Amino acid sequence: MWQGHELFLSSLPKLVPYIPVTLLCFLAPTAVSLVLGTLICRIRVGRKNALYYITSLFVSFFRGTPGLVQIFLFFFGLPKVFELFGVNINGWDAVVFYIIATCCNFSSFVSEALRGAYEAVDKGQIEAGYSIGYTRFQCFYHVIAPQTLQIALPNLKNLEIDLLKGVATAYVIGAIDVMGAAQRIISQHRGYGQIWILLAAAALYFVMNVVIEAVFNFLTYICNRHERVRI
Amino acid sequence: MPMVELKQIKKRLGGEDVLNGVDLSVGEGDVVVILGPSGSGKTTLLRTINFLNPADSGTVTVGGLTVDSAKHHHKEVLALRRKTGMVFQNYGLFKNKTVLRNITEGLTVVRKIKKEEAEKRAYELLEKVNLADKAGAYPAELSGGQQQRVGICRALALSPEVILFDEPTSALDPELVGEVLKTMKAVALTGITMIVVTHEISFAREVADKVVYMEGGVIVEEGTPREVIDHPKDERTLRFLRSILEDSMDYMI
Ligand SMILES: Nc1ncnc2c1ncn2[C@@H]1O[C@H](COP(=O)(O)OP(=O)(O)OP(=O)(O)O)[C@@H](O)[C@H]1O
Ligand SMILES: [Mg+2]
Numbered sequence: 050m051w052q053g054h055e056l057f058l059s060s061l062p063k064l065v066p067y068i069p070v071t072l073l074c075f076l077a078p079t080a081v082s083l084v085l086g087t088l089i090c091r092i093r094v095g096r097k098n099a100l101y102y103i104t105s106l107f108v109s110f111f112r113g114t115p116g117l118v119q120i121f122l123f124f125f126g127l128p129k130v131f132e133l134f135g136v137n138i139n140g141w142d143a144v145v146f147y148i149i150a151t152c153c154n155f156s157s158f159v160s161e162a163l164r165g166a167y168e169a170v171d172k173g174q175i176e177a178g179y180s181i182g183y184t185r186f187q188c189f190y191h192v193i194a195p196q197t198l199q200i201a202l203p204n205l206k207n208l209e210i211d212l213l214k215g216v217a218t219a220y221v222i223g224a225i226d227v228m229g230a231a232q233r234i235i236s237q238h239r240g241y242g243q244i245w246i247l248l249a250a251a252a253l254y255f256v257m258n259v260v261i262e263a264v265f266n267f268l269t270y271i272c273n274r275h276e277r278v279r280i
Numbered sequence: 281m282p283m284v285e286l287k288q289i290k291k292r293l294g295g296e297d298v299l300n301g302v303d304l305s306v307g308e309g310d311v312v313v314i315l316g317p318s319g320s321g322k323t324t325l326l327r328t329i330n331f332l333n334p335a336d337s338g339t340v341t342v343g344g345l346t347v348d349s350a351k352h353h354h355k356e357v358l359a360l361r362r363k364t365g366m367v368f369q370n371y372g373l374f375k376n377k378t379v380l381r382n383i384t385e386g387l388t389v390v391r392k393i394k395k396e397e398a399e400k401r402a403y404e405l406l407e408k409v410n411l412a413d414k415a416g417a418y419p420a421e422l423s424g425g426q427q428q429r430v431g432i433c434r435a436l437a438l439s440p441e442v443i444l445f446d447e448p449t450s451a452l453d454p455e456l457v458g459e460v461l462k463t464m465k466a467v468a469l470t471g472i473t474m475i476v477v478t479h480e481i482s483f484a485r486e487v488a489d490k491v492v493y494m495e496g497g498v499i500v501e502e503g504t505p506r507e508v509i510d511h512p513k514d515e516r517t518l519r520f521l522r523s524i525l526e527d528s529m530d531y532m533i
Contacts, residue, residue, distance in 0.1 A: 180361065
């Protein structure tokens with residue numbers, strides 16, 4: 050046992066180089082979902098046309114099935130789909146498949162968080178925007194988006210934290226992030242002292258989460274300025 | 281030529297006819313007060329003018345621009361909205377923006393006026409309503425009366441050709457009604473065209489050039505304040521005026 054913490058300390062520098070991969074698997078879906086999630090949300094609060102039903106199906110699939118299953122489906126399924134068009138993507142890194150699957154999954158969750166928030170925006174604010182002559186885009190950009198985001202922030206924060214922790218599942222398809230690297234070290238040690246190596250990985254995820262939480266708390270602080278009144 | 285002209289405005293809402301062919305003509309610089317019982321369609325009518333809630337049929341003319349409610353293009357609607365301002369019952373200030381930004385937003389975003397110039401204009405308006413010292417405050421920090429005065433400034437900032445007021449004082453505590461009415465009187469004196477839905481009979485009497493009485497989605501009676509308020513011809517107008525005058529009597533006791 051007394052050697053455990055040494056293993057913990059010696060694994061840390063071996064895991065740290067994989068933090069960028071973890072961050073990539075976290076930031077790429079975050080960025081994509083801001084755009085894709087907003088688009089899906091926009092479609093789902095609008096008229097019930099074909100696009101509405103297609104996106105609804107998309108959202109229910111990705112929200113209703115386990116992320117782990119989706120990762121495998123993309124990892125094994127996507128090359129088959131590309132094969133139909135004569136493109137071979139078997140050489141792609143597993144990280145790419147993880148990111149594509151997660152972008153779809155995460156955008157679905159983000160779109161639902163945004164939709165709930167949009168519905169909670171006071172419609173009087175939107176009308177006030179139109180009354181001073183805003184175009185639809187100006188109203189979206191200056192009134193709807195900031196207020197929707199403010200309402201959605203607590204939910205988004207929870208989703209982002211889950212997203213980061215979820216990256217740990219990427220190793221199942223062979224993507225090497227912090228968790229994947231930890232698994233590798235464990236097998237090099239033939240399973241010996243795996244708890245300490247896993248704890249090292251846990252510590253790194255924890256630190257990254259603390260940063261994410263701080264960023265979101267800061268955003269919330271800024272967005273809620275107007276509610277901290279000085280009366 | 282009238283500044284605002286409504287022709288045969290009709291609208292159904294929730295399976296009911298809310299507006300049954302309203303015709304209204306408002307001259308340039310006139311103040312028109314619309315009276316009527318709850319549910320008579322006053323708010324609905326006002327919102328068909330700037331197409332926040334377009335009528336099913338009928339035409340709306342503001343400052344020479346005529347838009348057909350039945351087939352309107354969003355560009356026409358935008359142009360029409362940019363000729364009108366609106367003051368809301370619940371103030372409708374952007375709650376995440378300061379008083380100053382509430383007023384300058386329309387100028388900088390819609391009119392593309394430089395920020396400094398927009399702020400100068402905003403301060404001029406705020407001075408007039410004695411709120412220059414609140415420029416940096418958020419709406420939640422203001423009383424209802426102060427918020428409504430800012431709402432009036434926001435509408436005025438864009439120099440619209442007509443301002444629509446939907447019961448601007450009815451959400452206010454009684455002691456705050458006076459300050460808002462005073463501001464509205466000052467606005468009326470500047471010669472801007474105003475259409476005001478209100479239950480403040482004294483305001484109608486003092487400021488209105490024309491009083492319109494609505495009931496059941498039609499205009500029952502219109503004329504000068506003297507004609508409509510003091511000598512109503514229609515039974516329904518009389519009954520309505522009596523009821524609100526009685527209410528205010530109760531209030532005094
Ligand atoms: N969105 C809606 N759906 C269905 N019916 C509506 C809707 N909005 C208004 N109505 C109905 O239209 C009628 C007119 O409403 P409106 O708000 O214009 O009345 P009002 O004269 O402004 O009344 P108040 O003095 O209470 O403000 C009412 O009978 C109301 O129930
Ligand atoms: Mg009303």
